[in-house]
Amino acid sequence: MKKLLILVLTLCMVLTAASCGARPDKDAAPEQVDRPEENKAADALPPEAGEAAEGKMLVAYFSWTGNTEGVANHIADITGADKFEIVPAEPYGEENNNYYDESARAYKERYDASARPEIDAAVENMEQYDIVFIGYPIWYGEVPKPVYTFLESYDFEGKTIVPFCTSGSTDIGPSVTGISPLAPEANWLDGRRFSGGASRSSVEEWVNGLDIKTEEEPEVTGNxxxxxxxxxxxxxxxxxxxxxxxxxxxxxxxxxxxxxxxxxxxxxxxxxxxxxxxxxxxxxxxxxxxxxxxxxxxxxxxxxxxxxxxxxxxxxxxxxxxxxxxxxxxxxxxx
Ligand SMILES: Cc1cc2nc3c(=O)[nH]c(=O)nc-3n(C[C@H](O)[C@H](O)[C@H](O)COP(=O)(O)O)c2cc1C
Structure with a gap:
């Protein structure tokens, strides 16, 4: 019954997900003959300083079709954080696009609490990071299992974790409940869901409202x-x-x-x-x-x-x- 409900839920977002699956071509240069007044981009101010978690930042993310990666890129650009892509050692096949295929790997892992798919590479010197953004797509209402593997691979004690996700429509709350016990000593901030193709300004607005700040920034000396x-x-x-x-x-x-x-x-x-x-x-x-x-x-x-x-x-x-x-x-x- 539970599975049936999730299938019905996912039916609602199939179209949304399909339409936002392609990576946006953010590198495309605007055509111009003169400096166009309307070619405005959001500014790139770092987060406001405040009473907040402070330190070096990492954005770790899993992204199968590029939506979450787009948000991760915005976060890194805005905060100056380093980036780490969580890459499953064995890639997910196209059959996982079919939400109703109960034999697909993503579906099976969703209902296997012990699934911990191997991931490639590792964060170099995780100790250096104080604030770790963790991003993922919502899969069947939850966090894809490679992110579980990632969280269990490091000691997050004393670090601040900022979860974020992209999805067709499902909110982030329940998925965070699933992963927060994997890093119980971390300071978990409220997460945020974005739609696929989220704009830089929407990400920036969120980042600027977070209770975090970057490390002491180098003083600009004199002129x-x-x-x-x-x-x-x-x-x-x-x-x-x-x-x-x-x-x-x-x-x-x-x-x-x-x-x-x-x-x-x-x-x-x-x-x-x-x-x-x-x-x-x-x-x-x-x-x-x-x-x-x-x-x-x-x-x-x-x-x-x-x-x-x-x-x-x-x-x-x-x-x-x-x-x-x-x-x-x-x-x-x-x-
Ligand atoms: C296997 C699978 C399951 C999904 N389950 C959900 C879901 O439960 N709720 C939802 O809103 N979107 C769901 N989606 C849509 C994705 O969360 C959405 O397209 C997301 O932005 C993809 O991120 P990515 O491009 O970083 O992989 C699912 C997508 C896949 C492939």
Whole structure:
């Protein structure tokens, strides 16, 4: 009877699950001929500091069709957490897509309390982490068993665990009840369910409301900051103005910058910065500018411009900047 109820429940979410099974192509670059005002992305502020669990973070997740991985990527991006994918040594076959197939492995494991599928790899030096996000898809109302294996593989005493899941419709509560006894010494925070394809802003809103904070962030000293792209680091000197001062408050931050015209990379912040734009005549390779009130631009070429900008700073030695930024969109860490 219990199984029948679960089958009926899952019937309701088959369509939802099928529609969100594909991985979103988050790397697709928007087409543009000019810097589009509407190409806004949520900003990348770290969680607010507070009276909270504090320390180095890990996002460990199991994801069969990519939905949970999408949320895990947002969490890692927002918090700076390391990521670890829980990969079953033996992959789940396509037959597990058929929720009604009682002979499918996922179904059988769901009703086998002792099932602990082997998982590949291991977290390197788990001791270093204080806060561990644990993500999974809901399978038959519960946590897939590879996550049980993961939880039983480490000592979580003194760590804070933050569960999250994706599902067609089932909420997270009962699934957490199933796994929390596996790490009884951990400080379990309330979990959160997301739908497949959850937006970065919905994840960020949740993360910012959590009672956690990242490790002491390195102080931004004086008027210097560092831009890191790929393996290359560039020191920049900030302007003595309120735009640079407010930008500094966002650090450290990683911006997924878009390419424009073979000259520059840009990113729209969610919040406005103070601006006092003027036409510089020419922008210089290495200039870091604010366009409008919220568009951060890094120029990797010197050229005359008719546009107006507020200067945020300048890369001290831009040698190699163009090569490091590359021809396409790129992630730049400002620290
Ligand atoms: C075997 C199986 C069982 C599932 N059971 C449920 C369920 O009980 N409730 C629900 O809302 N969604 C259920 N789903 C849908 C998944 O939870 C949902 O598609 C999830 O976002 C998949 O995450 P993933 O892409 O990270 O694997 C199930 C999916 C599979 C494959």
């Amino acid at each position: 210097k900051m560092t831009l890191t792209v790929g393996g290359a680091a560039f020191t920049a000197t900030l302007e003595d103005n309120s735009t640079a001062a407010e930008f500094k408050k966002l650090l450290p931050v990683t911006l997924d910058m878009s390419e424009l015209n073979g000259n520059e990379k840009y990113y729209y912040l969610d919040a406005d910065l103070p601006s006092a734009a003027a036409n510089p005549g020419a922008v210089q390779e290495g200039d870091i500018m604010l366009y409008g009130s919220n568009c951060v631009v890094v120029f990797y070429k010197t050229f005359s411009t008719a546009y107006s900008y507020t200067k945020i700073g300048h890369i001290d030695d831009p040698t190699g900047l163009a090569a490091a930024l590359g021809a396409g969109d790129v992630s730049v860490e400002f620290n």
